[in-house]
Amino acid sequence: MLSRRDFLAGSAVIIGVGALPKGAAAQPITDFVDSLIEGQSPRQGGKLVYGNPVPNWALGQSDRGQHPYFFMDIQTRGIWNALTWVDEELNVVPELAESFEANDDATVWEYKLREGVHFHDGKEFTSEDAVASARLHAHPTLGGVGFFKQDIKSVEAVGKYGIRFHLNRPNVEFPHATAEYRAMMLPARENLENMGYDGIGTGPFRLIEIDNKRQFLAERFENYWMPNKPYIEELQGVLAMGQSAINGFQSGQFNAVYNADPGQFDQFSSVGGVANSAPSGDQFWLVLPKNMNLPWNDVRVRKAMSLAIDRPRVNRIIYGDPEGWTGNDTHMNGVNKEFQPRSVERDVTEAKRLLAEAGYPNGIDLPAIFYCPGYPEEPRLWAVVGESLKEAGINLEFAERPCDGFNPFTMAVNKPIGRPRRNLVGARNPNINLSRLSSLNDAEPGGWSGPGFERYNELLTRAAAETDDQARLAIYHEMQTIAQEEVPGIMIGGRRTNVVHAPNVFNLRAHTQLWQGPRYESVWIDA
C-alpha cells in the first residue's frame, strides 16, 4: 500500500500528470502491451467473464446499450478505441492516433491517425470517421463528452488519416480529453443522431449482444489493429450488484470482478481470488447548490462541514488504507503531482466555532444530499461521513437513490445545478480536474460566485495556455488554495480502482482512471 507521505512527497512511485511538450509523439501503446507479456507464454483462447457491481447509471437515459454512451459500464475499450489513451502513469499516449501536436498557443491540435485500422464491420477507420465522431461528441445536444463540448470550436479532416481540432481556448492538456471513455471512434454516419447505435467499434472484441440492464457478450475481433491480439476468445461482462459479485466468483461463473467492495477482499482471496489495486481511483464530490436559500450558502458552514468530515476514518474503516490520501476540496487527485493537500485535515473544535459564528451554536440540520450506490461500499462510506459530521453538531442525511435514473433525478430541478448530491470524479489531468469547478461547468461549482471564483477562472485560462511546467504548477497551487478557502464543494478522497481475478488470469490490471482499463490486449487465461 502506498502511504500518504509517498503521495505527497512526490516520490518515484507517485504518478503525475502533465501536458506533453508541444509536438511530441508519445510512446506507442503497443510498447506498453508488449512489456506486460514479456517473459510470459500467453495462451490463445478462453473466456473472460467479469462481474461489475457498479450499476449502469446510463440506464436512465437509454436502454440502447450498443452505444458507448449507454454501454453496460464505462469499460468501453473492450469494444471501442479512442484517439488517445491515458496510461497507468497518467501520461497520455496515442491509441488510434499515431501522434499529435499543437500550434504555438495550443489552440489547434493536429492528430495523425493510425493507418490500417478497421471497424468490426470491415470498414477502414479514416479521418471521415474521426471527424464525425468528434463532431458527435462535441454536439451541444447529442454529444456525451463534456470536455469536448467545452473545448472544441470546430473539427476538420486533414487528408485521409488526419484530424485537426480548433479549440475555443488554449489547452496544453487537450489530448487527455480525447482519451475519455465516451470519446470513442465510431463509423461515420450521415446523420449524427444515428451514430453509435450499431455497437461497431475498432476494439479488440466485437459486440454480439447486450442488455445494458444486465450483461453483454463479445467475441474476439480477428482483424484488430494490434496483430495477434487479443488472446482471449470471448469477453462477457455482467452487472453484479449486491452479493452477486462474490457469489458469481465463488461459484466459478466469474473469473474476474471489477470494482469489488474492498471489504470483501478477504472473501475473494479465500476462494483464490487475486486482488490488485491501482494507486488511486474515482472520488466522491459533494455538489452544494448555493443558489437557493440553504444554510451552506454561508462559507463558514461549508468550511465547518469540510473540517468535520473524518476522511482518514473513511480510509481506515472502508478501505483498510489508513495512510491513504484524502480529498482537498478540489477535483485534484492524490496521484496528481500538482495536488496540494488541505492545511488542516480535521478540526471539530474549529468546525463548531465556525458554525457558532454563522449563527448555529447548537448545531445545524442540513438538507439531504443524494447519492446512488455507484460503488458497493458507498452506503457504508456515507454512514461514516454522516457520523463524523454529527460530532460537530452537523446533521446531514445521505439519501440513497437508484443509480439508473440518478442523473435525470438530480438534474430535474434547480437547473442547471441540480439537487445536492455526490458526483463521482475520476482522476484526470489538472486542467480537466480544476476546470470542473470553473464557469465551464454549470453544475459542480454549485453556483459558486464572487471574487474568488473570478480569480479562479482567470487562473484556469492562464494555466491552460502556460507551457512552462513550473509556472503552471504555481497556478494550479493558487487555484487549489482559493478553492480550499471558499469550499465551493467537498471532496472525500481515498478510493482505489481494483480488480479481483482468478489466479489463472494474467495481466488483468486495475487502472487509476477506471475507464482506461483493463487493457485486454495483454490479458490471457491459462487453462
Next chain:
Amino acid sequence: MSTVLALIVRRLALSGVILVLVSGIVFIGTEILPGDALDATIPADELMYYSDEDLARMRAELGLDKPAAERFLNVFRGLITFDFGVTLMTRESVINSIIHPLLNSLIMASVAIVLTPLVAIALGIWASLKPGGRTDGIVSGATLFAYSMPDFVVGNVFVIVFAIWLGLAPAVLLITESAPWYQILAVSILPVLALTVSGVAYQFRLLRAGMVEALASEFIERSRLSGVPEWRLVIIHALPAALIPMLNGTAQFVAGIISGVVVIEAVFKFPGIGIELIRSVSQREVPTVQAITFLAAFAVIVSNLMADISILALDPRVRRAKNDR
C-alpha cells in the same frame, strides 16, 4: 351443462366488475390519495427544489390539471386496452419496457404454480397414508419450517447451498431480459424451487387434512372391504375429494405469488417483472407502476377464475347445488 355455462358466465361478469374496481383503486392509489400523483412522487422535504412553474408544468405533463373523472376514464381506457402510455423518464412505451420481464416472470411463476400443487399432492398423499406416523411427522415439520422462513432467506440459502457449495445451479443468472423462453426456463431452477417452498407447506396441510378425512370416510371403508386396491382408493376415490379445499389454497398461493416473485427476483436478480416493479417504484415511474399493478391484479383474477372452474369441474356437489336452486 347449461348450468355450468351459466356459472362460468356469472364468474366472468364478476371478474369484470372486480377489474373495474381494481382500476379504480389503482387510479386512486397513484393519482389521488394522499395527494395527486405529483404529491406522491415528491416528498415534502424535496419540494423546495421545485418552483411553482416546475410543478405546474409537471402537473400538465401528467394530466393532473384535468378533472378526476376525465382522468379516471383515460386511465381506465388505457388499462383495459393494455395501453399503458409512456415512461416518464425515457418516454418509451410502457408495455414495450415491461413485456419481456412480464413474460419471464410468467414463465417462472407458471412452473411454480404447476409444480407446487404437484409436490403438495405427492407429499400430502405420502403423509396421509399413516397419519401421526414418522413420515407424517417429518414431512409436516419440514414443510412448516420451510413455510415460516421468509422468501429472501430461502432464496439466499438456496444460492449458497445449491449454487456455491454444490454447483448444481447458477449463482448468478447470466441471461438477458429478452432471452428466449427455454433459456429463461433453464436458469429458473433455483428461483422456482424457492417459490415452491413457500407454497407447498400450506397446500400440503390442506391436502393432508382432506386426505385423512377422505380415507377415514365410510365410502372408502366400504370400497376397501370390497377389495378395491389401496392405491386406487387413494388416487381415484380419496384424492379428488381432498383436492377441492387444496385448490382454494392453490388460488390463494397464486394470488400471493406476486409478492413472492418480487422478493425472489430481487434475490436472484431474475430478469422479471418484480425487479421492474422495484425499479419503477424507486424511480417513481407512475405509469409503469400502474401497469404492473393492474396486470398483477388481472393475473390474480384470471387464476382465481380458473380455480373456480376447476372446482366446478371436480365437485359434483357444487354443480348439483346450483341445479337444485
